[in-house]
Amino acid sequence: MHLFYEPDIQQRLFLSEEESRHAVKVLRLSTGDTLKIVDGKGFRYEAEIVDPNPKRCSVRIRSVEQEATVRSFSIHLAIAPTKDLDRIEWMLEKCVEVGVDQVSFIRTRRTDERYWKGKSIHLDRLEKIAVSALKQSLKLTMPRVEGLIPWDAFLENLPADRQKLIAHLENEDRQLLKYRATPGGSYVILIGPEGDFTTQEIAEAKEKGFLAVSLGESRLRTETAGLIAVHTLDLLNQ
Amino acid sequence: MHLFYEPDIQQRLFLSEEESRHAVKVLRLSTGDTLKIVDGKGFRYEAEIVDPNPKRCSVRIRSVEQEATVRSFSIHLAIAPTKDLDRIEWMLEKCVEVGVDQVSFIRTRRTDERYWKGKSIHLDRLEKIAVSALKQSLKLTMPRVEGLIPWDAFLENLPADRQKLIAHLENEDRQLLKYRATPGGSYVILIGPEGDFTTQEIAEAKEKGFLAVSLGESRLRTETAGLIAVHTLDLLNQ
Numbered sequence: 184m185h186l187f188y189e190p191d192i193q194q195r196l197f198l199s200e201e202e203s204r205h206a207v208k209v210l211r212l213s214t215g216d217t218l219k220i221v222d223g224k225g226f227r228y229e230a231e232i233v234d235p236n237p238k239r240c241s242v243r244i245r246s247v248e249q250e251a252t253v254r255s256f257s258i259h260l261a262i263a264p265t266k267d268l269d270r271i272e273w274m275l276e277k278c279v280e281v282g283v284d285q286v287s288f289i290r291t292r293r294t295d296e297r298y299w300k301g302k303s304i305h306l307d308r309l310e311k312i313a314v315s316a317l318k319q320s321l322k323l324t325m326p327r328v329e330g331l332i333p334w335d336a337f338l339e340n341l342p343a344d345r346q347k348l349i350a351h352l353e354n355e356d357r358q359l360l361k362y363r364a365t366p367g368g369s370y371v372i373l374i375g376p377e378g379d380f381t382t383q384e385i386a387e388a389k390e391k392g393f394l395a396v397s398l399g400e401s402r403l404r405t406e407t408a409g410l411i412a413v414h415t416l417d418l419l420n421q
Numbered sequence: 422m423h424l425f426y427e428p429d430i431q432q433r434l435f436l437s438e439e440e441s442r443h444a445v446k447v448l449r450l451s452t453g454d455t456l457k458i459v460d461g462k463g464f465r466y467e468a469e470i471v472d473p474n475p476k477r478c479s480v481r482i483r484s485v486e487q488e489a490t491v492r493s494f495s496i497h498l499a500i501a502p503t504k505d506l507d508r509i510e511w512m513l514e515k516c517v518e519v520g521v522d523q524v525s526f527i528r529t530r531r532t533d534e535r536y537w538k539g540k541s542i543h544l545d546r547l548e549k550i551a552v553s554a555l556k557q558s559l560k561l562t563m564p565r566v567e568g569l570i571p572w573d574a575f576l577e578n579l580p581a582d583r584q585k586l587i588a589h590l591e592n593e594d595r596q597l598l599k600y601r602a603t604p605g606g607s608y609v610i611l612i613g614p615e616g617d618f619t620t621q622e623i624a625e626a627k628e629k630g631f632l633a634v635s636l637g638e639s640r641l642r643t644e645t646a647g648l649i650a651v652h653t654l655d656l657l658n659q
Contacts, residue, residue, distance in 0.1 A: 280641050282638075319642065320639055320640045401560070407518050414653075417637065421638075
């Protein structure tokens with residue numbers, strides 16, 4: 184059965200223009216055909232098509248199912264975007280597959296936006312990638328994706344109840360992430376840009392309660408480090 | 422200092438044509454300039470340029486350094502290539518960053534080569550990607566990359582001393598990989614194609630001693646599963 188994404192399906196009983204086109208024009212679904220819809224908020228709906236309008240396809244909901252396993256932990260990845268924006272898009276896709284609750288793109292002192300050639304973090308595009316990964320991996324909860332957030336603003340506005348972790352590369356005794364993080368927590372993990380956080384940024388994060396961690400012996404690219412951090416926290420809670 | 426890859430540097434004291442061009446034409450290194458070379462076999466050399474010939478740059482080796490930490494485990498990933506070959510290339514890059522010893526591409530019954538449009542697994546191209554990831558992550562040992570290997574031939578020719586694991590998706594009680602694999606082992610882990618292994622393939626693998634494992638609750642794409650499996654085994658040994 185085909186899967187669609189509609190964040191507002193409980194309020195309005197039709198598909199967005201894009202999903203309507205996909206259902207009616209591409210998949211050629213028609214009146215009475217059954218489809219599944221996720222709202223990205225933990226619910227899955229089984230629905231049937233009432234009016235196969237290719238711009239505004241109406242549906243009737245037959246049944247609702249709530250995500251069975253609410254996770255006992257949450258993962259918030261805060262990462263400086265890479266010079267090559269494709270790498271960030273790739274990483275987001277993979278993080279959604281593995282399972283992530285929030286991804287914040289942070290502007291650090293060494294975030295080098297000149298390489299983007301006038302492009303930037305496009306939240307619309309990132310959301311599409313996340314939706315596609317959400318459907319593909321049959322997850323029901325859409326992560327929050329935000330950015331670019333200035334470094335100072337990010338540090339100021341963090342919820343207090345999170346386990347705060349920063350994976351920097353400076354010489355310092357850092358415990359492995361898998362030992363430092365406690366199972367069952369709400370984590371926020373900071374991953375630096377190519378060239379790492381500055382010494383001052385690391386000090387500022389520590390002042391805010393961040394603990395320095397290591398992802399292991401390997402020197403990883405920024406986007407690899409982001410995914411590996413998310414997977415380490417997920418694995419710790421398996 | 423610039424890093425070069427020369428698998429035969431101990432036998433012949435010059436760089437390959439490609440690395441010579443990179444050193445002399447791109448980086449404009451010249452007589453007396455210092456460079457680092459890895460041979461992919463666990464050694465790193467500090468060398469100086471004797472003759473900056475752009476096709477055959479001669480060097481003199483000043484010092485040799487052996488990889489300090491020989492890993493107490495080894496990871497062999499055997500995976501069915503995806504329809505989209507870019508995804509396999511991406512996965513190889515990330516596996517090398519994290520640390521992998523061998524990657525075998527396997528032709529399973531559901532490996533669908535029609536999607537490749539006449540292209541196939543190009544080992545030359547994959548080796549270049551692995552070399553680039555090797556340099557980037559400062560690793561000294563080059564993984565072996567091979568394929569496409571027919572399923573039957575792969576199962577027949579496996580070394581006996583490996584922990585054999587298969588991550589399939591059929592309904593069956595499968596233990597999580599992180600609990601099933603024993604630290605300090607030589608692992609070979611099988612990851613199936615889009616659409617999974619066939620029931621018969623799973624039975625054949627089990628006959629050869631493979632144990633069924635799960636990578637967790639998430640439904641992962643093939644290439645994500647490959648990387649996640651390698652990282653899980655690496656993390657188990659951290």
